[in-house]
Amino acid sequence: METRFSSKLVNAVRKGPLHAAILLICLIWFIPTFGLFVSSFRPANLILTTGWWKAFKPPFVFTLENYYKVITTSNMGRSFINSLIISIPSTVMPVIIAAFAAYAFSWMKFPGRDALFLLLIGLLVVPIQMTLIPVLRIFNRLHLTGTFFGIWLAHTAYGLPFAIYLLRNFIGELPVSIFESARLDGANHFDIFFRLVLPTSMPALSSLATFQFLWVWNDLLVALIYLGGTPTVAPMTVTISNLVNSYGGGWELLTSAAFISMILPIMMFFFLQRYFVHGILAGSVKG
Amino acid sequence: MAEVTLKNVTKVFEGNVLAVKDFNLTVADKEFVVLVGPSGCGKSTTLRCIAGLEEITSGEIYIGDRLVNDVPPKDRDIAMVFQNYALYPHMNVYKNLSFGLELRKIPKDEIDRRVREAARILDIEHLLDRKPKALSGGQRQRVAVGRAIVRNPAVFLFDEPLSNLDAKLRVQMRTELAKLHQSLQATMIYVTHDQVEAMTMGNRIVVMKDGIIQQVSDPLTLYNHPVNKFVAGFIGSPPMNFIEVEVVRQGNDYYVKNGNFTVLVKKDAYEKVKDYEGKKAIFGFRPEDLIDENIVKPEEKEGKLIKARVEVIEPLGSEIYLYLTSGKDSFVTRVPSHYKAELGQEVGFVVDLEKSHLFDIETEEAIY
Incomplete structure (x- = not known):
């Protein structure tokens, strides 16, 4: 017992600094979010005059008015729906296309395969800003600007290089003999893709989908450029950024609006945490 | 069930790597043939060519009467x-x-019948609901074999199926596969680098080296009459002893001789060694073909005795391996476990001439 206790103690002391650092980082990340959360329930005049921590001293004044106002007057409801309409296809499309592409890049032989893959990897380093004007001009000509379809295409294209790269790493690592065995079993490429590769790649596909969804959901730049601020199509990020402009210092509305936009990503994180972590490690750690 | 014929099959990989050269073999219907050789000898490539997973560079492969060179793997009935x-x-x-x-659109009830039948044969009926992750190595191996059985193919191909199992399980699966061959009465081609597997399982063994067939024969012929030094050294454990000697003639008799011993050439091989008189050659004898001189009659020792010093003693329980040196030559012998010897002791062994071999020093082909 004695030794077990002391070894535990040694362990705790040794790992102490690590744990302290992690706690500190968590706090640094968490405090602003928590402040935002508290502020979103405070009346406008209090937000402007005192810090959010004062909310925990009497008089305890909390209100739902900010949420009410944002949802009813500033198009947040519509924007929430728009964000979903934008994000879901913009996630599904690149993941599916990337899965097909990753399979082809890993397991099909065709001329120029490696060159094409290298080109694709090269696209990873092209900054998005460089593409905005040329793509916008093409979109204008094709009348895709301001349409959901246009932004689906844009997000799909921007997401594909990384998506293919990530999935190829995963799908390419599946053991060769499984594919050979399937071929002997009588499977063609479609059988192999749909019945073997897709089911076994679920972890990679889910983590990729999580990433892509969060990126599209939080995106302001691409939406602003290709959709503009039209209320019928604007996602939440655009609407929130407009809040600042139209209301000047409408802090109290910003806080609640921001929190509404965070709900979905936070929920996703909690439910898909496992895949999220897996996705970060994908490619770097085997197994 | 079917016969498999390979005619002049050659496989060259990209970058001009020759994997299999001019491979000719006919595997009879219901035969169990083992391809064996050190790693990189082309045995797996040959098997993959039969399966259709590799395209052959030249030659012809027949399964049954059908030329399958351009038949995709799934249609080869393997x-x-x-x-x-x-x-x-x-x-x-x-x-x-x-x-x-399912991929072959076989009716559901037929699939069910075949799956349960295979599971029964392999004794994995209780595992049908498990995922591979939840199986042990041996169980996985059975499932892999089962997947072949349900297909009821003309030819079974095994690519080192037991190498990932631990030693004990390997021995057990070895006998089970041999039994399976008997009960299924199917043509089987089996690749391994393990000569014990090859010897115990095959009706016939194909020994390969550097993409070229060295010898094709039944296990005992392979063991007793290897065609060259490579086969002689590859089959058998511990391997055959090789000692460089000179062929000499004394009177009417031929001897092989080096600085430390002089041993007779077996009588019926005199005709074959005639041309080697005065030339160097390699004398080969298996560890078990040395007999303790103390149990041999003195008149039978003459021209057969090798004196040596004990360097290492390896007791295995059932027998002992003695590592001996005679001058600069060293060799190994296996003796019964009651044999008494000390390190450094001088001992004498009598060579069983009938089981000795002589190889050409240049070509390494067997002289006898």
């Missing part, structure tokens, strides 16, 4: 068992077995 089992990780055992049948 099934293959892989070294790493290649089970589908997301499917349970039942699905793993039925997958190939």
